[in-house]
Structure formats: structure tokens, C-alpha cells
Amino acid sequence: DVKVTQSSRYLVKRTGEKVFLECVQDMDHENMFWYRQDPGLGLRLIYFSYDVKMKEKGDIPEGYSVSREKKERFSLILESASTNQTSMYLCASSGQKSSYNSPLHFGNGTRLTVT
Amino acid sequence: QKEVEQNSGPLSVPEGAIASLNCTYSDQGSQSFFWYRQYSGKSPELIMFIYSNGDKEDGRFTAQLNKASQYVSLLIRDSQPSDSATYLCAVNKWGGANNLFFGTGTRLTVIP
Numbered sequence: 001d002v003k004v005t006q007s008s009r010y011l012v013k014r015t016g017e018k019v020f021l022e023c024v025q026d027m028d029h030e031n032m033f034w035y036r037q038d039p040g041l042g043l044r045l046i047y048f049s050y051d052v053k054m055k056e057k058g059d060i061p062e063g064y065s066v067s068r069e070k071k072e073r074f075s076l077i078l079e080s081a082s083t084n085q086t087s088m089y090l091c092a093s094s095g096q097k098s099s100y101n102s103p104l105h106f107g108n109g110t111r112l113t114v115t
Numbered sequence: 116q117k118e119v120e121q122n123s124g125p126l127s128v129p130e131g132a133i134a135s136l137n138c139t140y141s142d143q144g145s146q147s148f149f150w151y152r153q154y155s156g157k158s159p160e161l162i163m164f165i166y167s168n169g170d171k172e173d174g175r176f177t178a179q180l181n182k183a184s185q186y187v188s189l190l191i192r193d194s195q196p197s198d199s200a201t202y203l204c205a206v207n208k209w210g211g212a213n214n215l216f217f218g219t220g221t222r223l224t225v226i227p
Contacts, residue, residue, distance in 0.1 A: 040123075042203070043203070045215075103161045103164055109157070
């Protein structure tokens with residue numbers, strides 16, 4: 001079974017803090033993704049990566065950056081946390097870059113509260 | 116127009132009934148379609164995917180795809196209270212793993 005592990009289940013941070021969300025997958029997947037999920041808005045893609053050191057902006061990249069130094073690890077960074085970044089953050093991975101039926105496997109999520 | 120649209124519900128069905136969840140999408144070039152289940156406070160988990168017109172069955176679940184009408188549905192037979200969750204429809208537009216669009220989900224409640 002694919003396992004996608006997010007380092008924290010709950011986080012509380014103060015406005016202006018730099019926040020790191022870590023994600024590790026154990027299936028040698030090429031693709032990794034960061035989403036945020038908010039009520040009524042659904043899942044929105046922040047950033048994704050299809051290879052080490054590669055990253056692409058998703059739909060809502062503003063205020064975020066990412067790092068993929070190793071294939072199994074994809075980090076989301078909030079450079080200066082703001083209250084509107086309070087959300088559920090979901091990491092996901094999938095296996096084949098060119099496969100159109102490669103499903104996403106999600107981590108358990110990190111619920112971030114910025115006060 | 117949203118890429119993927121779902122009725123937010125809630126949809127309530129009695130235990131043992133068939134639950135029917137629908138999803139429409141805007142891009143005719145969409146290639147593959149996924150259904151995810153998400154329990155409250157949990158992350159989405161894949162139920163099944165479909166990419167050819169017609170029906171695909173997996174246990175109590177049947178996915179139906181009609182590309183001409185641009186809709187995909189999920190039928191849950193013999194609904195159980197444990198099926199109560201939000202069901203997310205996702206559509207892959209251009210065949211790459213990074214082009215997946217999610218609907219906002221339909222909340223299903225199965226009444227014992």
C-alpha cells in the first residue's frame with residue numbers, strides 16, 4: 001500500500017511566522033502535490049512537482065513556496081503565515097507522469113491554524 | 116463555469132437503497148475520471164476511476180461515464196451507514212498527472 005505521511009496533524013502558528021509542512025511518500029512516485037481544502041471551495045492545487053528539484057505552480061501559489069530535494073520528500077513553505085492561510089493542507093503523490101489514469105494517494109492532512 | 120460541478124447535497128438515502136451521485140465537467144477533452152470518498156476530518160481516498168464510456172463496477176460501486184453528455188456518476192448499491200461521507204469527483208483534462216480538477220463534493224448521509 002502506498003503511504004503518504006505528513007509530519008504534523010495539527011499546527012498552530014502566529015501571523016508572520018515561517019511555516020514548514022513536510023510530506024514523505026514511500027512508493028517511489030514521481031509526482032507530488034500540495035492542496036489546500038476549504039469548505040465550499042473544495043480542493044485547490046498550490047504546487048506540484050514531477051521530478052526532483054522540479055516544481056510547477058498550481059492554481060493558488062501566492063504566499064507559498066515548495067522544495068523537493070529528494071524524490072520521496074515534498075515540502076510546503078509558508079514564507080510569512082497569514083490568517084487567510086488557515087486551512088487543511090493535503091499532500092498527495094501519484095506514480096506515472098504520463099499516465100492519465102494514475103490516481104492520487106493522499107496523506108492524512110495537516111490542519112493549520114494561523115492566529 | 117466551473118471545471119467540475121457537483122451538487123453539494125446533502126443527499127440522504129435510507130439504508131439498503133441505491134445512492135446516485137452525479138458530476139458534470141466542462142472540458143470535452145477530459146480523459147479520465149475519479150471518485151474519492153472523504154470522511155469528516157479525514158483525507159480523500161480513491162474509490163474507483165473510469166476512462167471509457169459506459170459502466171464500470173467494483174463491488175457495490177458502479178461508475179458511469181457519458182462523454183457525449185459530459186457527465187460521470189457513481190452509484191452505491193445497498194447503501195450502508197458507513198458510506199456516509201463526502202464524495203469528490205475529479206477529472207483529468209489533458210492526460211498528465213498534474214491536470215486533475217476536483218469538484219467540491221456531495222455529502223451523502225445513509226439513514227439506518
